[in-house]
Amino acid sequence: MSQHPAGQAALLEVRDLSKTFPGQRALDGVRVNISRGEIHGLVGHNGSGKSTLVKILSGFHEPDPEGRILIDGLPARLGSADAAHRAGLRFVHQDLALVNDLPVADNFALGTGFVTGKGGRIRWSRQRRHVESAIGQLGHRISATSPVGSLSPAERTIVAVARALDPRGTPPRMLVLDEVTAALPAAEAERIFQPIRSVRDRGLAVLYISHHLDEVLEICDRITVLRLGQVVGTYDRPVLTRGRLVELMVGESPANLSAAAAGWGRVPGERRAGLGLEARDLAGAELRHLDLDVGPGVVVGVTGISGSGREELASLLFGVSYRAGVVTVDGQIVPPGNPKASIRAGMVLVPADRARTAMFETLDARQNVTISDLSDFWSRGMLSGKREAHHVRHWLRRLMLDPAVAGRAMGLLSGGMQQKVVLARALRLSPKVLILDQPTQGVDVQTKEVIYEQVRVAARSGTAVLVISSDSEDLCRVADQILVLRGGCVGAAISSRDEPTPSQLDALQLAGQF
Amino acid sequence: MDDDLSARTHDWSGSAPVRILSLTFRRGSAIILAVVFAVCFAVIEPGTFFTMTSLQLILSQQVVVGMLALGVLLPLVTGNFDLSIGGLLSLSQFIVSWMSANTGTNLVLVSVIAVGACAMVGWINGFVVVRLRVNSFIATLAMSEILSAFVLFGSSNTEFSARLSPAFISFGQYQILGIPIDVLYLLILAVIAWYVLEHTPAGRYLYATGGNAEAARLAGVNTARLVWTTFVASAAVCGVAGVILVSSLSSFSASYGQAQIFPVFAAVFFGATQIKSRPNAWGTLVALYALAIGVQGIELKTAAASYWVTPLFDGLALLIAVALASRRGTVPFAAFRRRRTEARQTPAVGIGDEPVEATDIGRREG
Numbered sequence: 001m002s003q004h005p006a007g008q009a010a011l012l013e014v015r016d017l018s019k020t021f022p023g024q025r026a027l028d029g030v031r032v033n034i035s036r037g038e039i040h041g042l043v044g045h046n047g048s049g050k051s052t053l054v055k056i057l058s059g060f061h062e063p064d065p066e067g068r069i070l071i072d073g074l075p076a077r078l079g080s081a082d083a084a085h086r087a088g089l090r091f092v093h094q095d096l097a098l099v100n101d102l103p104v105a106d107n108f109a110l111g112t113g114f115v116t117g118k119g120g121r122i123r124w125s126r127q128r129r130h131v132e133s134a135i136g137q138l139g140h141r142i143s144a145t146s147p148v149g150s151l152s153p154a155e156r157t158i159v160a161v162a163r164a165l166d167p168r169g170t171p172p173r174m175l176v177l178d179e180v181t182a183a184l185p186a187a188e189a190e191r192i193f194q195p196i197r198s199v200r201d202r203g204l205a206v207l208y209i210s211h212h213l214d215e216v217l218e219i220c221d222r223i224t225v226l227r228l229g230q231v232v233g234t235y236d237r238p239v240l241t242r243g244r245l246v247e248l249m250v251g252e253s254p255a256n257l258s259a260a261a262a263g264w265g266r267v268p269g270e271r272r273a274g275l276g277l278e279a280r281d282l283a284g285a286e287l288r289h290l291d292l293d294v295g296p297g298v299v300v301g302v303t304g305i306s307g308s309g310r311e312e313l314a315s316l317l318f319g320v321s322y323r324a325g326v327v328t329v330d331g332q333i334v335p336p337g338n339p340k341a342s343i344r345a346g347m348v349l350v351p352a353d354r355a356r357t358a359m360f361e362t363l364d365a366r367q368n369v370t371i372s373d374l375s376d377f378w379s380r381g382m383l384s385g386k387r388e389a390h391h392v393r394h395w396l397r398r399l400m401l402d403p404a405v406a407g408r409a410m411g412l413l414s415g416g417m418q419q420k421v422v423l424a425r426a427l428r429l430s431p432k433v434l435i436l437d438q439p440t441q442g443v444d445v446q447t448k449e450v451i452y453e454q455v456r457v458a459a460r461s462g463t464a465v466l467v468i469s470s471d472s473e474d475l476c477r478v479a480d481q482i483l484v485l486r487g488g489c490v491g492a493a494i495s496s497r498d499e500p501t502p503s504q505l506d507a508l509q510l511a512g513q514f
Numbered sequence: 515m516d517d518d519l520s521a522r523t524h525d526w527s528g529s530a531p532v533r534i535l536s537l538t539f540r541r542g543s544a545i546i547l548a549v550v551f552a553v554c555f556a557v558i559e560p561g562t563f564f565t566m567t568s569l570q571l572i573l574s575q576q577v578v579v580g581m582l583a584l585g586v587l588l589p590l591v592t593g594n595f596d597l598s599i600g601g602l603l604s605l606s607q608f609i610v611s612w613m614s615a616n617t618g619t620n621l622v623l624v625s626v627i628a629v630g631a632c633a634m635v636g637w638i639n640g641f642v643v644v645r646l647r648v649n650s651f652i653a654t655l656a657m658s659e660i661l662s663a664f665v666l667f668g669s670s671n672t673e674f675s676a677r678l679s680p681a682f683i684s685f686g687q688y689q690i691l692g693i694p695i696d697v698l699y700l701l702i703l704a705v706i707a708w709y710v711l712e713h714t715p716a717g718r719y720l721y722a723t724g725g726n727a728e729a730a731r732l733a734g735v736n737t738a739r740l741v742w743t744t745f746v747a748s749a750a751v752c753g754v755a756g757v758i759l760v761s762s763l764s765s766f767s768a769s770y771g772q773a774q775i776f777p778v779f780a781a782v783f784f785g786a787t788q789i790k791s792r793p794n795a796w797g798t799l800v801a802l803y804a805l806a807i808g809v810q811g812i813e814l815k816t817a818a819a820s821y822w823v824t825p826l827f828d829g830l831a832l833l834i835a836v837a838l839a840s841r842r843g844t845v846p847f848a849a850f851r852r853r854r855t856e857a858r859q860t861p862a863v864g865i866g867d868e869p870v871e872a873t874d875i876g877r878r879e880g
Contacts, residue, residue: 318732320732339731339732339733339734340731340734340735340736343734344734349732351729351732356726356728356729357726357728357729357732358729358732359726359729360721360722360725360726360729360730361725361726362721362724362725362792363721363722363725367718367721367722370718371718371719371722371730371733371735372733372734373734374715374718375715378714378715381713381714382713383713383714383715383718425733
């Protein structure tokens with residue numbers, strides 16, 4: 001462990017910082033020192049509190065009163081975005097906050113204002129020179145007049161960094177990069193390392209937050225590890241290996257699992273060939289030639305960090321977008337790009353992004369349940385409201401919902417209730433293949449249990465169930481087999497007989513190889 | 515109707531009457547408006563307002579606008595605008611008038627050709643919106659202009675009379691029990707629209723598509739075909755309205771169609787606040803006639819100034835009705851919803867792109 005790199009005083013000192021949310025302590029006595037002229041990594045798995053820490057620094061959250069934040073040795077209050085800016089802290093977040101339709105120069109102005117002359121006239125040529133020199137300081141040449149949308153992802157990130165460091169007004173002292181490479185392909189991500197190093201070499205402090213451990217190990221000078229709201233320690237980069245870092249993050253050695261982490265072929269399966277869901281050579285933007293089998297009555301879980309291919313797996317299988325590879329249900333090929341055909345083949349999806357892709361907030365819960373198949377209620381040229389109501393009541397009860405919910409607008413229900421309604425829509429089709437993408441995101445504990453129970457019931461009745469989740473607990477609770485995706489491929493496969501724990505699964509997601 | 519409700523107040527216990535009254539105000543403001551106007555004008559102008567002729571006039575005058583409103587309702591339910599209705603009405607009107615005046619074709623055949631031509635145009639609208647992915651507002655606005663050009667070219671921008679057989683005229687001007695027959699056509703159309711929207715799976719899918727098109731697609735609804743069909747249906751209804759218009763006006767003017775767009779949308783939007791809090795068939799008709807009664811009454815009082823009364827009245831009523839409906843905190847229908855910028859956690863700048871998500875890929879390529 002190290003407190004300071006030789007000869008440099010701390011720019012930002014965080015002492016005993018805690019943050020308590022109702023019913024949850026997100027940060028607990030955190031101590032971190034970040035110095036001028038260093039790139040300081042901040043790593044931690046889901047729920048470690050790193051995003052809470054960033055939000056406190058950016059003035060979004062107010063910390064508990066006992067903690068202190070010192071900047072250059074003086075106590076700082078960061079209660080607002082303005083205060084954080086005045087203290088010299090600059091942030092670039094994953095979404096970059098750029099407007100793609102506007103040129104680079106105008107995007108700069110969104111953060112820092114235009115260079116203006118008399119009467120508020122924008123001095124365009126000066127603005128452009130100013131912008132191009134700011135970007136030039138990061139070692140890149142990007143025209144101030146090109147629309148941001150026409151730039152490569154790495155160039156966009158550089159524009160956002162240059163804007164954040166715009167010297168007009170309060171001089172910047174620390175740059176916080178919050179998962180800026182999360183959506184970048186590896187080759188693109190490497191293009192921003194040199195600009196980040198040049199920021200450090202200018203004497204600024206850089207706080208680098210990423211879940212890509214290879215990146216963190218490559219460019220950070222020191223690394224602070226958070227686990228469950230507490231600082232595990234701050235380490236000099238040379239003393240760390242990838243395996244050691246993972247162990248620090250999850251509190252358990254991934255080596256314990258290496259025996260279980262055999263290849264997919266070695267996982268004992270009871271499936272009969274050709275039945276259930278089969279995918280061969282499935283590929284998309286992230287996934288590369290994935291083979292997947294989910295037999296009838298089997299629950300297969302899939303996990304992986306963001307960018308591993310987990311996020312696109314469900315839409316590729318279900319045919320939301322076009323894909324490479326072949327997907328079959330009970331041996332029948334399912335055509336790509338046609339959700340209706342997938343449903344007809346017996347495959348049903350509960351999508352991850354409920355608000356955008358799963359629910360109709362203006363329709364009532366009853367209509368949300370029945371939308372996929374109205375044939376049971378359609379006879380003699382009329383939809384029978386009575387039969388529909390009866391049927392929906394049955395399903396709502398089965399999912400532990402008050403039947404009175406049926407008549408309420410979907411948009412007015414809680415997240416857990418909405419998820420149950422969407423689940424009911426999928427289950428009532430008695431699918432051969434059920435795909436659940438992030439089924440427990442944003443739902444309460446009781447709903448989680450109901451969802452687990454329904455997954456087991458579906459599997460017992462012979463449905464092939466695929467649960468895709470970033471929540472390792474989901475998979476440990478329901479899955480018979482768990483696939484861990486890494487870089488678009490299956491990185492590890494575990495059987496439920498090995499009784500993996502959620503923290504072991506976390507370790508497997510993060511570890512490259514053992 | 516107001517009297518009726520207050521009379522029952524004594525019989526009912528609890529808050530039921532209050533509830534019904536508040537529901538009447540919430541979902542039936544147009545009915546109340548119409549009744550109030552009718553009573554007022556009946557008191558002020560007892561001799562002229564409450565006559566059969568005046569009533570028939572109110573009913574008949576709105577038939578074409580009502581039909582267009584019911585037609586445009588279908589794409590609108592899915593969240594798509596059809597602004598080509600004015601142009602389509604002119605097209606149908608022109609085909610019937612021109613063919614009857616310049617060729618000896620059977621008028622039934624002429625009508626079928628007119629409706630068919632309109633349906634073809636609707637098919638093209640659907641193609642442009644669904645396949646070429648042009649925003650419906652832009653696509654149908656452009657189509658409207660193209661149709662205008664076609665009709666102006668064909669008619670040389672002159673008014674002319676259609677040569678109609680007596681049978682064809684009676685097709686539009688016959689009366690049953692004192693009700694003009696074209697009003698019955700409108701009612702039949704309303705029944706069809708109501709039936710399709712409220713009592714068939716197709717209607718359910720239409721509202722679902724309007725609520726969240728991507729969710730509907732993932733739930734197995736063929737949203738592309740559905741939206742396409744609504745444009746064809748809307749255009750065909752415009753064709754029928756054009757035929758009926760010729761049978762009652764029997765002369766052609768190229769400017770008539772385009773002038774109907776705003777009254778039509780006023781009725782549909784006002785109607786979307788009536789009976790149900792979404793665009794619906796009966797709400798549209800109720801709103802249409804509430805506006806018509808108001809306008810008719812005011813015109814009787816201020817005959818000289820009548821030309822500006824209609825738009826002013828339509829505009830005010832629409833603003834007030836939609837503002838009242840939006841304020842009530844109900845979940846607004848997608849097409850009316852103002853896009854709200856979500857508060858993001860980007861302290862430096864408030865404007866942000868959407869983070870990249872798996873679904874974005876689907877939207878781009880799917």
